Amino acid sequence: MMRPDTMPFLQLNALHFGYPDRGEVVRDVCLQLAPGEIHCLIGRSGCGKTTVLKLAAGLLTPQQGLVQLKGQTVQQPTSDMGFVFQSPTLLEWLSVLDNVLLPLSLHGSVTDTQRAYGEQLLAQMGLAALCDDKPQQLSGGQQSRVAIARALITRPAVLFMDEPFAALDAITRDELQRDFLALCQAHSTAVLFVTHDIAEAVYLADHVSLMHAGRMQAPLHIALPRPRQGVMRYTPAFNALCEQLRNTMDATL
Structure with missing residues (x-):
């Protein structure tokens, strides 16, 4: 048995979930998130990435499998969690x-x-x-x-973010990504981040997982130095990682 001090911070174990009108949309999804780590989920619309995010946050209950945060089963959102969605929903x-x-x-x-x-x-x-x-x-x-x-x-110890920058123009999005990363580093905040943008995922993440038809591919480690700098977007290493993810996504067609 894994010792408590070596257990993953956030762990998704063999999750399955389906909607009555759509059938199963998440199939045997597993994921581990370490403290302070950023993990991005990418994939085409309808692939199940937002459902995985909701399951991880306790907004949905898996029909099979288990979600654990700091060794405790997640059954609903907790005070250790923060949420940012595509719409700011300010009062x-x-x-x-x-x-x-x-x-x-x-x-x-x-x-x-x-x-x-x-x-x-x-x-x-x-x-x-x-x-x-x-x-x-x-x-x-x-x-x-x-x-x-x-x-x-x-x-919060972990942020759940569902395409929070998708509606912004490119310049504003780049600036916000930079400031967001600085805040997360300053507060050692772990992040599970859903996006459809490959370049955004590579720039933000420590690991990126591609979802297709409810299943999750093995995560790609993003071996780029931190703190991330805007000029990194134009380097061969950055472009090679983007190309690798693009090719993997195209192979699922």
């Missing part, structure tokens, strides 16, 4: 700072220390001057930054 009547503090205010009064931490997160996302603005005054990229800060306000 328009709250200020930027109060949107960030929302997960805390739902459970009681926000302390001065917590408020200061929210301001710190916004500063790290380049939004220090916008704390008192309302979401409708922000650009799409700024709203996404607020959503990331909100997800980090509870100091």
Whole structure:
């Protein structure tokens, strides 16, 4: 039996799941995530990657298999988890700072220390001057930054992210990826990240797994140095990894 101190931080063991109107969409999926590691799931629409994310986060219950976080079975989302989805879903009547503090205010009064931490997160996302603005005054990229800060306000051990940058223009997406990586490194946050963008997966991840027809391919280790730099996107090593993933994806057609 594996000792507790050597157990994976997040572990998916032989997961199966199906919807009544679609049949089985996740088949025998296994995954291990280490503390502070970023693991990206890529694949075509309908391949099951978002369902895997929801199973890992306790938003869905596997029909077979087991999800464990720090050795405990996951049956629902916990305080160790943060979530960022494609839509920022900010509350328009709250200020930027109060949107960030929302997960805390739902459970009681926000302390001065917590408020200061929210301001710190916004500063790290380049939004220090916008704390008192309302979401409708922000650009799409700024709203996404607020959503990331909100997800980090509870100091989660793991973030679950479902195509959070997909709707942004290329320049804003690149900038946000850079700042997101810096935050994750600063807080040693593990991330399970769903994307359809091969270049995004290679730039962000320590490991990338391709999903096809509900099954997960063996993860590809991304042996690129950290911290990641934007110029890395134009290197032969980066392009070779993108080409390898593209070829693997094309082979599943």
